[in-house]
Amino acid sequence: MIQVSQALSIISENSCKMPIKKIKVHKSLGFILAETIYSPIDMPPFRQSSMDGYAFSFSELNQFDIVGVSQAGNFSNEQIKKNQAIRIFTGAYVPDCLDTVVMQEHTQRNEQTITIIKKPNALTNVRSKGEQIKKEELVLEKDTLITPAAIGFLACLGITEINVYKKPKVAIVVTGNELVKAGKKLGKGKIFESNSVMLKVALQGVGINKIKTFSVKDNLKNTKKTLQNCLSKFDVVLVSGGISVGDYDFVKEALLYNGVEELFYTINQKPGKPLFFGKKDKTIVFALPGNPASALSCFYIYVHLALKKTMGFDSVHLNKIKRKIKTPFQNTTGKSLFLKGFYNDESVTVLESQSSAMLNTFATANGLIYMPYNTELVAENEEVTVIPIN
Numbered sequence: 001m002i003q004v005s006q007a008l009s010i011i012s013e014n015s016c017k018m019p020i021k022k023i024k025v026h027k028s029l030g031f032i033l034a035e036t037i038y039s040p041i042d043m044p045p046f047r048q049s050s051m052d053g054y055a056f057s058f059s060e061l062n063q064f065d066i067v068g069v070s071q072a073g074n075f076s077n078e079q080i081k082k083n084q085a086i087r088i089f090t091g092a093y094v095p096d097c098l099d100t101v102v103m104q105e106h107t108q109r110n111e112q113t114i115t116i117i118k119k120p121n122a123l124t125n126v127r128s129k130g131e132q133i134k135k136e137e138l139v140l141e142k143d144t145l146i147t148p149a150a151i152g153f154l155a156c157l158g159i160t161e162i163n164v165y166k167k168p169k170v171a172i173v174v175t176g177n178e179l180v181k182a183g184k185k186l187g188k189g190k191i192f193e194s195n196s197v198m199l200k201v202a203l204q205g206v207g208i209n210k211i212k213t214f215s216v217k218d219n220l221k222n223t224k225k226t227l228q229n230c231l232s233k234f235d236v237v238l239v240s241g242g243i244s245v246g247d248y249d250f251v252k253e254a255l256l257y258n259g260v261e262e263l264f265y266t267i268n269q270k271p272g273k274p275l276f277f278g279k280k281d282k283t284i285v286f287a288l289p290g291n292p293a294s295a296l297s298c299f300y301i302y303v304h305l306a307l308k309k310t311m312g313f314d315s316v317h318l319n320k321i322k323r324k325i326k327t328p329f330q331n332t333t334g335k336s337l338f339l340k341g342f343y344n345d346e347s348v349t350v351l352e353s354q355s356s357a358m359l360n361t362f363a364t365a366n367g368l369i370y371m372p373y374n375t376e377l378v379a380e381n382e383e384v385t386v387i388p389i390n
Contacts, residue, residue, distance in 0.1 A: 035142055
């Protein structure tokens with residue numbers, strides 16, 4: 001049995017970035033960039049008006065004849081004299097012979113003549129060529145998370161495809177004879193299966209959508225066969241249940257039978273002690289406890305880390321913050337604890353129903369309070385570590 005810090009180190013060392021693929025920019029949201037990108041053009045690619053108004057060559061004159069119009073995407077008249085101006089609109093081309101734009105609100109127009117009643121400074125309201133970015137300047141560095149703004153920026157530079165790290169395909173394998181799908185009749189001794197739904201949503205929250213769920217009875221033969229299939233087709237395999245030491249817990253035996261290397265099994269923590277982490281070739285495997293609160297706690301602390309590393313993220317751990325605990329808490333277990341809690345800007349409260357089988361307070365918790373195995377007592381108003389989860 002190992003400590004939490006050891007488990008995190010082993011997972012980090014054995015979780016590698018996925019292969020690189022080329023993807024359309026408009027489909028790249030949430031991916032990590034696998035290349036450094038430089039601008040293929042100046043942006044804007046021409047001198048551009050930032051206002052609706054009139055463009056002119058700055059001088060002592062205040063009255064100009066209107067000799068043309070420049071609207072976004074359409075202008076032809078380049079021959080403009082000192083006493084002449086053009087009607088211009090936001091985003092439109094500013095001819096080289098003109099250098100200033102006056103807002104239309106600061107002019108009076110009489111047919112084809114304008115008088116400037118509030119004169120701007122020279123060069124006002126004209127965006128220079130390459131003002132935002134110049135050709136061959138850095139656009140985005142490798143390992144950048146692609147956001148909606150990043151997609152917009154790439155698109156405005158005419159970039160249609162980029163190289164990103166693939167996101168893993170994930171299999172969820174749920175074990176247990178007692179499990180019934182929600183919506184079905186609940187027979188005697190049966191419970192509704194919730195872990196696959198919970199884990200699938202948690203995966204989607206990390207940005208993973210290629211997920212397939214498998215159900216297997218507590219039977220060694222079927223468990224071996226299902227895991228063999230998953231190990232050959234998926235990048236990450238999450239097994240729910242069947243990993244403890246009961247007579248019908250076959251998951252560890254089936255994993256080892258299928259050539260999975262055991263990297264650790266059991267952690268000195270509560271909840272989630274019977275956690276298995278292993279690897280076969282490039283496929284990583286987590287066998288999570290079957291109790292829902294244990295499974296979700298292990299997902300946040302351990303699986304989340306591995307997934308972020310495979311996706312190419314530099315920052316892979318959930319954030320940690322400090323809060324003052326509202327009531328004293330004693331740890332007599334000798335284990336590291338992950339307690340469901342609710343925090344605000346100043347303090348954190350330990351919620352009721354800390355059982356590994358209970359999700360009722362987990363559903364309202366917004367953080368996990370981490371108490372190391374060697375901390376026996378936390379006094380009221382003492383600072384503790386909180387891991388935000390929502």
